[in-house]
Amino acid sequence: MNQKLVTKKNQKIKKLRSLYPEIRCKIFYQRDYLHLLVKYGLAEPPDVDLPPAPTRIPGPVEVTNLAERIEDAG
Secondary structure, three states, X not given: OOHHHHHHHHHHHHHHHHHOOOOOOOOOOHHHHHHHHXXXXXXXXXXXXXXXXXXXXXXXXXXXXXXXXXXXXX
C-alpha cells in the first residue's frame, strides 16, 4: 500500500481516538487483510511471498554511547 495513504489512515485514527477515546478501533493494513483471506480460505495464497504478519511488539531500543564509538573509530 502507498506509504502516503498509510500515513493518512494513521492520522485519521489518531484524530478519532483523541475525539472519541471511548471508541475502540483497530487498523487493518493490506497485508493483514490478505493474511485473513488466506487464513479463512477465501483466497488462494499469492505466488509472491507476503510480508510476515506481526506477532509481537518489537523489543527494547538499543542504547548506544556515541562518544565511545567516536573514540573507538578515531
